[in-house]
Amino acid sequence: MTEAAAGGPGLADAFGRRFRYLRLSVTEVCNFRCTYCLPDGYRKLGPARFLTVEEVRRLVAAFARLGIGKVRLTGGEPTVRRDIEALIAGVAATPGIGKVALTTNGWNLRRHVAAWRAAGLTHLNVSVDDLDRARFAAITGGDRLPAVLAGIDAALDTGMPAVKLNSVLLADRAEPSFERFAAFVRDRPITARFIELMRTADNAAYFAANHVPGDRLRVWLDAQGWTPLPRLPDGGPATDYAHPDHRGRIGLIAPYASGFCDGCNRLRVTARGRLRLCLFGSGDIDLRRFLADGQEAALAARIRLALTGKAAGHRLHQGDTGDLRQLAQLGG
Structure with a gap:
């Protein structure tokens, strides 16, 4: 039984924010070359000593005992790991974990999603930066859109409870992209989410040329009759919008918006087992x-102590990106 379920304090920081959601990177490797993240492709930095399946099980069990109920496996591209199905199964089998999510670029989704669903996957996010085939290829470095879309349809066929698409919001041709995604979710029970482009240490020039505030999407949604929905307690930072004529939804993640960090409910652990209190x-x-036998109490104590140092918010507005080089380090 988790501390939260037993009426214990769970995980909270000095600002009263409670943490129910863990984003766990399982690799730094990515096989796409997205313009906003890895335009030159993945380059290995040191030995690839990423967490093993057993280490992931121990880590997730510790967080579950502290009240975490949702775990997202991310990367890099998590599905380049050959043991990704075992990782999913290990997380899903952890007492207290009710939601097991995966963020992927969808490159091998069609072939494997049924097995991942059977292993315990409940939530799926697929990065789809545009539904125009040529623009998708230009952004990601490969002509893979038909395969990715086939994988999304295969995921829906499995009865996956939640399927979402992630698209980075770019200044060039934003409104045509909004229109394409709105049409895509008209008859599909999918949430298409736009993520405001974020500055990192390696993308300053790209950010300056391509960043557009999230308000551009908000204005468009309002004009088209979309209505914002309440955020779930263990949900991510997105604001989702619904429309009476659409089965699906449109979402917005706007890290530069005022008060974005006030409702933070998630922690991050890198593929090498290091806790990050803030993406930036x-x-x-x-x-x-602390992932050896007999270290459970020490691990829990270290996590609790670390949270006392979590800041009130990021400093992106001051141009301070922290030490994050690119999003592939932590999966966003």
Whole structure:
């Protein structure tokens, strides 16, 4: 039984924010070359000593005992790991974990999604930066849109409870992209989410040329009759919008909006087992050394102590991106 279920304090920081959601990177490797993240492709930095399946099980069990109920496996591209099905199964089998999510670029989704669903996957996010085939290829570095869309249809066929698409909001041709995604979710029970482009240490020039505030989508949604919905307690940072003529929804993640960090409910652990208190913070805390037998109490204590140092919010507005080089380090 988790502390939260038992009436215990769960995980909270000095600002009263409660944490129910863990984003766990399982690799830094990515096989796409997205213009906003890895335009030159993945380049190995040191030995690839990523968390093993057993280490992931121990780590997730510790967080579950502290009240975490939702875990998202991310990367890099998590499905480049050959043991991704075992990772999903290990997380899903953890007492207290009710939602097991995966963020993927969808490159092998059609072939494997049924097995991942059988292993315990409940929530799926697929990165689809445009529904125009040529623009998708230009952004991601490969002509893979038909295969990715086939994988999304295959995911829906499995009865996956939640399927979402992630698209980075770019200044060039934003409104045509809004229109394409709105048409796509008209008859599909999918949420298409636009994520405001975020500055990182390696993309300053790209950010300056391509960033557009999330308000551009908000204005468009309002004009088209979309209505914002309440956020779920263990949901991510998106605001979702519904329309009476659409089965699906449109979402917006706007990290530059005022008060974005006020409702933070998620923690991040890197593929090497280091706790990150903020995507755009600096420094991290080694949890891997506590993943041996008999270290459960020490691990829980270290996580709790770390939360006392979580800041009120990021400093993106001041141009401070922390020590994040690119989003592939942590999966966003």
